[in-house]
Amino acid sequence: MRDADRRTIIAGLGAGLAVAASTACAAPRGRKIGYAIVGLGRYAELIMSKFAECDQSRLVALVSGTPEKLTRFGEKYGIPASHRYSYADFDRIRDNPDVDVVYVILPNALHAEYTVRAAKAGKHVMCEKPMAVSVAECRTMIAACRAAGRKLMIGYRSRFEPYNQLAIDLAKKGFVGPTRIITADHGFNAQPNQWRLDRKWSGGGSLMDIGIYSLNATRYLTGEDPVEVSAIESTDRSDPRFATVEDRISFLLRFPSGIEATCVSSYSSNHNMYRVTGTQGWIELEPATAYEGQAMRIRRDGRTEAQSVPVPKGQHAGQLDHFAGCILNGTDPLVPGEEGLADMRVIEAIYRSAREGRRITLG
């Protein structure tokens, strides 16, 4: 849709955006919170580039098992040798007062270990999603951070993305009537030979990596946790990519208010959208959870129109600054460990439903 075609059909849109903006960026302050990045893979590379957009966050330390990466990124971002750690060295980070937060961007199976070690080192923890590879691990991580008196936040970046924030706000206000159905589809064509495709490191296939966006969206768009879960998996085990993890796993959710969600998770086709359908129309994002380029369409009163939203700050910087603000102000993060745990409970139920061929009821 071209800019010339975009129209605003939302009455009182300003209010919604004000809410969005207040979550996305807080006022600059004197002190900046120092982040150590653990795991210097591709996503970490993106995150490191985003500190330049931040008001309250700065990159102060690096942790990697690859000396060449420590040197390369250390030089690129001006991180002195004293602030570069190997995994063996990692626990020494407790002695570095510049580090306030350890941001865990490791393969999923390592999230729990490094979150616990970071908490024990007295650091706050930001951990990528999926939070871990089991509910049990999530509980351990939450307990460790609580015991250490440190904050824990999960990297649900979409919560700091203005289109998603507006969709949540409109759904909550019943802009298209009370929500009845949510459809949420996420997937991509997985490239072979990566840790995501090795269950030992990933804990699972498309659901752990990309389907979690469908799941998490249904939860933040409803503000509820599902009470019924049903799933069907489809995996071609002769495809070398899927020797240990699932390809497609579609799932249905029923929420306490009666809302139903139908969700796609795929490692063999591209999907990135959700639609919230109420009694009077729908709100759609496509792409919904990409790094950028979100597009919204709203159908109401029989008309479908695109809806533009200003994006004052990228979602990655918004996420980093949000957690920094929580630490500076002593407030709770929007997406704490409990949020990651809630997703993981449903993920385990989805896998169990697909495996056992039955509907799983969640309390």
Place this chain on the structure above:
Amino acid sequence: MRDADRRTIIAGLGAGLAVAASTACAAPRGRKIGYAIVGLGRYAELIMSKFAECDQSRLVALVSGTPEKLTRFGEKYGIPASHRYSYADFDRIRDNPDVDVVYVILPNALHAEYTVRAAKAGKHVMCEKPMAVSVAECRTMIAACRAAGRKLMIGYRSRFEPYNQLAIDLAKKGFVGPTRIITADHGFNAQPNQWRLDRKWSGGGSLMDIGIYSLNATRYLTGEDPVEVSAIESTDRSDPRFATVEDRISFLLRFPSGIEATCVSSYSSNHNMYRVTGTQGWIELEPATAYEGQAMRIRRDGRTEAQSVPVPKGQHAGQLDHFAGCILNGTDPLVPGEEGLADMRVIEAIYRSAREGRRITLG
């Protein structure tokens, strides 16, 4: 999307459309097949108006329990009193040589009875979907028509609609790569006080009436029958509309080739779309199965574009003339009773899955 924005991104589109056109309308012939319409409700009213577009079909008789309707529509369409029947009179239709086809547009629970009576009267039968209210009834109807040596076709009008025909053709050709996922959503806000909401007449709720479009689309877009079915129902039984039938019933299907489908069926929100996602992109119709106004978007090579298709003949007239052509030429209908039976088998599995909380396997 405005006409100026529409583009053709389909190479070899002409071939696809030629296929579509050949199914939608055949060359006019001398003799026209005579239809009797049974049940003069709102949909029948629409159908009666469509004979004016037909080349091989004509309206010759009416059957209703309401004398006023027989008079009103009889006069409107020039049907003489001798060709107007009550339900008690219905079997006398055997003596009317002008009637080739009986088109059953009654409440679902009456489809089987009138199809069998029509076959026994020596008439070919067109029956609205859902074909009946059980697999057992579908089998009885097929057997009755076979025993009478008469043809049976189910009113799956979308098969005669050019956008749907092109979508089928493109999916079959792998225009966006082999199909991996289908999402199909259908629903509307049901008005109270109608036979659709009375299980005695409808046999079920949204699934029987509108969700069947989601189901049937997944079958015609794949050319396969699902082997696994899983469903979750959500019905507010305190809503007077849903005292005896379900509101929402979402379902998942897995097909022999591995394709997964996620489907919405709703009586409390508006949905009319499907999307076929392959490894390289997707083909979407929205609306997909409306009476008119279909719109197609195709995503391929990272671009999303609208796709126009000529509509030389409306789907209703196309359907009527197709069956007339089958009778004139002695060929089999595109959507025979077996097609209705195949849907009904899945519908029964969907209901059973929702009721019993387990995945149903179909042989």
